[in-house]
Amino acid sequence: MLVTNDDELGEVRDAALVIEDGVVVAVERAGAQGDERIDAGGRCVIPGFVDSHTHLVFAGDRSEEFAARMAGAPYGAGGIRVTTEATRAASDDELMRLTRARREEARRAGITHLEIKSGYGLDVETERRLCEVAGQFTDDVTFLGAHVVPAEYEGCADDYVELVCGEMLAACAPRSRWIDVFCEEGAFDADQSAAVLHAGAIAGLGLRVHGNQLGDGPGVQLAVEMGAASVDHCTYLSDADIEALAGSDTVATFLPATDFSTRQPYPDARRAIDAGVEVAIATNCNPGSSYTTSMAFCIALAVRDMRMTAQEALRAATLGGARALRRDDVGHLAPGARADAVILDAPSYTHLVYRPGVPLVAQTITG
C-alpha cells in the first residue's frame, strides 16, 4: 500500500512511485520502469514524517529529573535552565556532534524533515550559536530566545523580553525562518509573548507559539490573533480556543509524547478535528519533557489516548507537520513533492499503532 496524502489518490495498492532528481514525478501502477528500483515487497510506503517541533540542539541529560517526576514530582518550566547551563558550556563541535546523532536517530525513525528550535542559550551569543548549529540540519530554524526567563534575569522578565526583541533577535533572525515563544504560567505572559511575536514579525520571521501546555491560558488565542502558523502543545483547549482555531489558518500541533513524559492528561484531538481544526503531531524531542524521536510512538498515543484514527494520526504526522511549517514540498507524495518516503515493515500504517514500540521503519528515503 502506498499512502500519498494526495486528495485524489490517498491510498493506492500495487503502486509505484517514480522519482527523478529527488522529486516525485508520478504515481503509477506497479511495474513502472526506471534506472534504479526499490521493491517494497508488499510493505506499506508512507510519506516521510515531518516533525514540526523539536529542540534537537542541547547538551546534558535530565533523566534524574524525569525519574523524580515519575515518582511524583510535578513538571514545571524551570528544568529548562538546567539544560541551558549545560548547553552554554558546550562547544560548537560538541553541539554539532550531539545534534547530528539525534538527527540520525530521527531519520532511522522515519523523520525526513524537521524543524529545530534554539532556546537553551538564553543569551545573545549562545542563541546565535544554536541557530547556526540548527541551520546545519534544516531550513526550518526557529528562534526561541523566549523559551523561559534565564536565572540571571529572575524577577526582571520584562528586561529579558527587551533583550530578546532587540539584540538577540538581531543576532538570530538572519539565521532563522521562525520565531517562537513559550506563552505559559512560569514562562511568558500574553503581553510579553505578543511583544516577542510582534518583533519577530517585523524582522520577517514567521510565528509559532508554545501554549496551553500546563493549563488553560492565552497562548491559543494569541496565536490565532497574530496569524501564527502553529500553536503547539494544546493540552488544554477551551471551547473558545477550539472555535478560534477552527476559523483560522493556525495549525494545532499536539505533542503526545510530552503529555506521556510529564504525566499530563491527553488532549481530546477528536473534539478539535470534529470542529474543523487543522492538526499536526510532533515529537517535541527535548531532554526535559519529551526525549524521543519516535513519531510512531506519538502516533500510537494519539490514537489510543487522543481519539484520533490511525489515518488521521498518520496525516497529522506528515501533511499536518508540513502545514504547520507552511510547506508544500514535504508531507505528501504527489508529483512535485520531495521524494521523502518511509518503507514500513508492515502491510499497513495501522501497524504503527497495532504494533506499539516495535521499530517498524524498514527504510527511510530522502530525496
Added chain:
Amino acid sequence: MLVTNDDELGEVRDAALVIEDGVVVAVERAGAQGDERIDAGGRCVIPGFVDSHTHLVFAGDRSEEFAARMAGAPYGAGGIRVTTEATRAASDDELMRLTRARREEARRAGITHLEIKSGYGLDVETERRLCEVAGQFTDDVTFLGAHVVPAEYEGCADDYVELVCGEMLAACAPRSRWIDVFCEEGAFDADQSAAVLHAGAIAGLGLRVHGNQLGDGPGVQLAVEMGAASVDHCTYLSDADIEALAGSDTVATFLPATDFSTRQPYPDARRAIDAGVEVAIATNCNPGSSYTTSMAFCIALAVRDMRMTAQEALRAATLGGARALRRDDVGHLAPGARADAVILDAPSYTHLVYRPGVPLVAQTITG
C-alpha cells in the same frame, strides 16, 4: 552501569561480566582479562528480558479488528476464534517461519528468554502442533487448550473442557512444561478453570492462569488456591485479591501493552508492590490484544501509567519474569546464571522510560 539483579550487587559501575561457556562466572571491576572482550563503552548493561507470557505461534492478522476497537468497538475474547481459523489452516512450515521471525524480532528487542503458549488450535491435532512448534523456540511451552471455547463447541463448554482435560491434554502434556486457562467471563468459569488446572497438575504440568483482565473475577483467587506460578493480566485487583497474592508464591504478571491495545484502565501496580506482591511484566505478544515484542514499551507504560519506578519495572521484566516461570537460571547476572544480557544505547536503564519508543537495545547477548 551493570545491573545484575543480585541482592548484594544490584547496580555496579565500571563493572566487567566474566562469561564462560554461556554462564556468568564472575562480576568484577572493569579491566578483567578474557579471550574475547565486548566493551560496552559506558553504556548500561542489564539482564536480558524474560518474557513470561507470549502467544508467538499463530497465523493471520487482526489489524482491522484493532482499528475498529480504536474507533470504539469493545474488546472481547471472541476474536481468538479468528486467529484460530487462520492458524488451523497454516502448515507447520508456515507456523515455524512466522514464529521464527517473531522470535528474532523479540531478540532484537532484548528478550533473551520467553514462554510460548498454544491456544490458537483448540482441537487436539492443532494444539499438539502448536506445542511442538513452540518447543523449537523455548523449553517454557504452555498448553493453553482452554483459551476460549471454539465455535464448534458453542453452548457446550463443559464438553470442550472434557476434551481439553482428556485427549488434548494427553497429546500436549509431553510437549509442555505448563498448563494455562483463561478464567474470565466469555471464556471459562471458576469450576471449568479449576478442572483444567487440576487435570494439568495430575499430568505433571505447572500451573498458570489468565485472570482478571476484563473485570473482577475468580482468576486470582483460583491461581493462589491452586498454587499457580503466575496469574496474568491482573488489570482488576480487589483488596482480597491483593491480600491473597501477598501471602502466596503466585506472581502477579502485568501486561501493560494489552491494557494499552484494548484501551482498558491500567492496574495500580504500586498498590500490589506495596502490599508485598511479587510482580512481573510481560508483553503478551499476540495478534488480538497486544501485538508487540517491545518489553521497553511495556516498561515505559508500567512506570507512566501503573506507578512503578523504573527500577521496579526493570526487575519485573527480568527477575520477575524468571520467578513467574520459577527459574533461577535467567533474569539476573549473578555467577551461575545464563549469560543473557542486553547492552542499551544509554547510560542508564531509566532511559527505557525517559526515551519512550526509541529502540535502545544496541546488542542482545545470549549465552
